[in-house]
Amino acid sequence: MTxxxxxxxxxxxxxxxxxxxxxxxxxxxxxxxxxxxxxLTDARESGHLPEVLVMAEGRDPHPLLAALEADVLxxxxxxxxxxxxxxxxxTGKDNPQAVCGVFAEFDTSLAALDRSRAKIWxxxxxxxDPGNLGTMLRTGDAVGAGGLILLxxxxxxxxxxxxxxxxxxxxxxxxALARWDEFLPxxxxxDRQLVAASLRDAVPYRGAPYAAPCFIMVGNESRGLPExxxxxxxxxxxxxxxxxxxxxxxxxxxxxxxxxVLDALGG
Amino acid sequence: MTxxxxxxxxxxxxxxxxxxxxxxxxxxxxxxxxxxxxxLTDARESGHLPEVLVMAEGRDPHPLLAALEADVLxxxxxxxxxxxxxxxxxTGKDNPQAVCGVFAEFDTSLAALDRSRAKIWxxxxxxxDPGNLGTMLRTGDAVGAGGLILLxxxxxxxxxxxxxxxxxxxxxxxxALARWDEFLPxxxxxDRQLVAASLRDAVPYRGAPYAAPCFIMVGNESRGLPExxxxxxxxxxxxxxxxxxxxxxxxxxxxxxxxxVLDALGG
Numbered sequence: 001m002t003x004x005x006x007x008x009x010x011x012x013x014x015x016x017x018x019x020x021x022x023x024x025x026x027x028x029x030x031x032x033x034x035x036x037x038x039x040l041t042d043a044r045e046s047g048h049l050p051e052v053l054v055m056a057e058g059r060d061p062h063p064l065l066a067a068l069e070a071d072v073l074x075x076x077x078x079x080x081x082x083x084x085x086x087x088x089x090x091t092g093k094d095n096p097q098a099v100c101g102v103f104a105e106f107d108t109s110l111a112a113l114d115r116s117r118a119k120i121w122x123x124x125x126x127x128x129d130p131g132n133l134g135t136m137l138r139t140g141d142a143v144g145a146g147g148l149i150l151l152x153x154x155x156x157x158x159x160x161x162x163x164x165x166x167x168x169x170x171x172x173x174x175x176a177l178a179r180w181d182e183f184l185p186x187x188x189x190x191d192r193q194l195v196a197a198s199l200r201d202a203v204p205y206r207g208a209p210y211a212a213p214c215f216i217m218v219g220n221e222s223r224g225l226p227e228x229x230x231x232x233x234x235x236x237x238x239x240x241x242x243x244x245x246x247x248x249x250x251x252x253x254x255x256x257x258x259x260x261v262l263d264a265l266g267g
Numbered sequence: 268m269t270x271x272x273x274x275x276x277x278x279x280x281x282x283x284x285x286x287x288x289x290x291x292x293x294x295x296x297x298x299x300x301x302x303x304x305x306x307l308t309d310a311r312e313s314g315h316l317p318e319v320l321v322m323a324e325g326r327d328p329h330p331l332l333a334a335l336e337a338d339v340l341x342x343x344x345x346x347x348x349x350x351x352x353x354x355x356x357x358t359g360k361d362n363p364q365a366v367c368g369v370f371a372e373f374d375t376s377l378a379a380l381d382r383s384r385a386k387i388w389x390x391x392x393x394x395x396d397p398g399n400l401g402t403m404l405r406t407g408d409a410v411g412a413g414g415l416i417l418l419x420x421x422x423x424x425x426x427x428x429x430x431x432x433x434x435x436x437x438x439x440x441x442x443a444l445a446r447w448d449e450f451l452p453x454x455x456x457x458d459r460q461l462v463a464a465s466l467r468d469a470v471p472y473r474g475a476p477y478a479a480p481c482f483i484m485v486g487n488e489s490r491g492l493p494e495x496x497x498x499x500x501x502x503x504x505x506x507x508x509x510x511x512x513x514x515x516x517x518x519x520x521x522x523x524x525x526x527x528v529l530d531a532l533g534g
Contacts, residue, residue, distance in 0.1 A: 042511060131398060135516045144509030165516070172511050206530055239526070240534055242411030244309060244439055248522070249402045249432070255519040256526045259506070263473055267507055 003073065006082040009089060013080065017054065017090045017102060023156050030105050032158035033090070034170075036097040037065055042168030043103065044068055049075050050101025056084040059098035068099075091160070105158055108177045110149070110186045118146030119212035119265045122254055123194075125180075125229060126220035130155040134165025135251040136218075140173045141166075143258045143267070147174025149215070151183055151229075184232060187215065195235045195261070196225055197253050199246065202236035205257060209235065210264040218254045270340065273349040276356060280347065284321065284357045284369060290423050297372050299425035300357070301437075303364040304332055309435030310370070311335055316342050317368025323351040326365035335366075358427070372425055375444045377416070377453045385413030386479035386532045389521055390461075392447075392496060393487035397422040401432025402518040403485075407440045408433075410525045410534065414441025416482070418450055451499060454482065462528070463492055464520055465503035466513070472504035472524060477531040485521040 006013060019025035020033045031051070034040060040050065041064050053072045055065070069079055088096040115121065122140045127133050133148075133155045140148055148157070154177070155162060163170050178186070187194060193211045196218070203209075217233070219225030224247060230236060239248070239256065248256070261267075273280060286292035287300045298318070301307060307317065308331050320339045322332070336346055355363040382388065389407045394400050400415075400422045407415055415424070422429060424442050433440075445453070454461060460477065463484045484500070486492030491514060497503060506515070506523060515523070528534075 046511065135519060138512060138516055139519055141510030141512050142506075142508050142515055144507075167512055167514075169510065169512060239409075240411075240529060241409050242529075242534070243408030243436065244313065245405060245408050245434055245436060247434075248409055249405055249518070251516070252402060252406055252519055252522040255515070256523055259523045262507060262509075267509070 003079045006080055006086060009086060014086055014090060020102065021092050021160060023159065026105070026156065026158055031102050032105055032163065033100055033102060033160060034163050035091050035100040035160065037062060037099055039163070039168055040068055040099060040101050043101070043171040044071060046171040048103060048171045049077060050103050052078045052080060052102040054080045054082060054087060054090060054100050056087045056096070056098045057081055058084065065099060106175060108175050110176045110178050110182060113147060113174055113176050115146065115190055115192065115213045118144060119214060120145040120258060120261055121147060121149060121213060121215045122258065123149045123151060123215050123217040124154060124250065124254070125151040125217065125225055127154045127218070127250060128221055130159045130162035131165045132221065132249070132251040133157055134162040134170070136254055137166035137169035137173050139251065139255040139258055141169035143262045145173065145258065147176065149176045149178060149183065151178060151180055180229065193234045194232065195237060195257065196230055196233045197239055197257060198230045198233070198236035199238065200230070200236065202238040205237035205239050205260055208237045210261045212265050214261050214265065216254055216257050216261060218250045221250050270346045273347055273353065276353060281353055281357060287369065288359050288427060290426065293372070293423065293425055298369050299372055299430065300367055300369060300427060301430050302358050302367040302427065304329060304366055306430070306435055307335055307366060307368050310368070310438040311338060313438040315370060315438045316344060317370050319345045319347060319369040321347045321349060321354060321357060321367050323354045323363070323365045324348055325351065332366060373442060375442050377443045377445050377449060380414060380441055380443050382413070382457055382459065382480045385411060386481060387412040387525055387528055388414060388416060388480060388482045389525065390416045390418060390482050390484040391421060391517065391521070392418040392484065392492055394421045394485070394517060395488055397426045397429035398432045399488065399516070399518040400424055401429040401437070403521055404433035404436035404440050406518065406522040406525055408436035410529045412440065412525065414443065416443045416445060416450065418445060418447055447496065460501045461499065462502045462504060462524065463497055463500045464506055464524060465497045465500070466505065467497070467503065469503035469505040472506050472527055475502060475504045477502070477528045479532050481528050481532065483521055483524050483528060485517045488517050
């Protein structure tokens with residue numbers, strides 16, 4: 001167990017932590033940042049402790065923070081105390097929370113998913129907005145989904161914005177990254193129903209014949225799903241669109257479908 | 268009808284347009300910016316023409332853009348041609364779309380709302396994220412809502428981010444801004460059912476006794492709704508929360524409820 005104090009902005013540890021705000025450095029290090037006591041407590045209660053815990057000097061004492069600190073130290077992690085200014089430099093915020101943690105990225109291979117573990121799985125294709133991505137993780141947690149499968153070129157689920165928008169669900173939902181041509185054979189190698197909202201050859205989403213494990217797929221924010229992906233679905237559903245628009249926000253569409261499926265499958 | 272060319276970055280019109288990216292200047296001018304041919308075409312088809320249309324030189328010709336230009340000119344508006352660089356300076360984007368428009372802000376008084384016009388109305392309290400706000404407008408359009416009522420200190424619905432996230436619904440949904448102590452007497456002066464998701468004294472959201480006009484209220488992203496606001500609801504509903512979290516993203520919660528209400532009211 002180690003504990004140390006950092007006082008200099010140019011300290012190499014500060015630089016390394018700060019670099020985790022950029023995707024290429026996250027991937028190189030295999031680590032990501034999560035900020036705030038609530039998020040870190042969610043992580044701890046989900047069985048994830050940070051490798052490094054960074055705390056601001058002069059913070060208010062809090063029993064959950066003390067518990068977190070003790071757990072990190074007894075697990076062999078490192079605790080760093082530093083100024084609020086340096087913590088702000090690490091997280092890139094003018095008003096940083098009093099604590100942040102560095103976590104090892106999780107296994108994001110399809111092979112690590114156990115589809116029998118949940119009735120609902122969310123799938124996103126080329127989702128570019130990290131806020132949408134985090135929101136889908138949060139929705140997945142709420143409906144008891146097993147996890148989120150990210151197809152093709154999605155935003156990074158370990159970015160600060162996605163982690164924040166997930167409200168801790170990044171620690172409870174499995175996350176897999178895959179290309180379509182890896183995903184489809186994996187999907188079809190076991191029980192599944194692949195479902196998407198579609199305008200063609202579709203049935204109303206209310207009362208549709210959903211079946212577990214149900215994989216609910218949403219497409220890119222601008223372009224929606226490629227035709228080929230829609231065609232590969234086991235079930236295509238339509239949602240009422242009463243106005244001018246022909247689509248919903250991707251995270252919203254996924255959530256409305258997920259709550260419908262949850263009810264249909266006896267949620 | 269006027270048409271002119273602007274070549275200088277320091278042109279006062281460029282400065283005035285650029286200033287519309289800031290809320291205080293939008294409020295002072297009573298105007299806002301919308302960017303991109305798709306959004307401007309949605310606006311036009313909803314009966315809203317920009318007072319000023321700014322187009323990049325060297326843009327690709329497009330019949331919808333030509334139609335827009337003709338309509339703006341014949342309505343007495345102004346058309347400005349400028350470089351892509353200056354357009355980027357106005358919109359604050361490195362890769363601006365080829366066109367943007369300046370619109371007069373709409374009447375946002377409660378008095379302007381006609382509640383008999385729609386079965387569903389969305390209400391947001393202290394919603395801080397312009398993306399969430401725009402997403403709620405978009406959802407409102409999709410479920411055939413009448414509009415969005417913004418209580419207390421919300422993000423500005425006329426910010427570039429909210430306008431963009433609304434996908435044109437800022438032009439189809441009525442928008443009202445009100446304090447709670449103005450809203451409640453207005454609400455109770457006519458038919459209404461005020462509904463919110465709540466953990467206390469609530470019935471399951473599926474099959475709840477929804478009634479039109481149904482006002483679906485969501486709270487602030489961090490704090491949710493104040494107790495007093497929940498207590499004032501005519502109907503409190505619970506949504507399943509199967510995971511660690513006890514809440515959904517505000518725009519997601521509003522959408523799941525809105526689709527449920529749409530179905531219940533014979534959508």
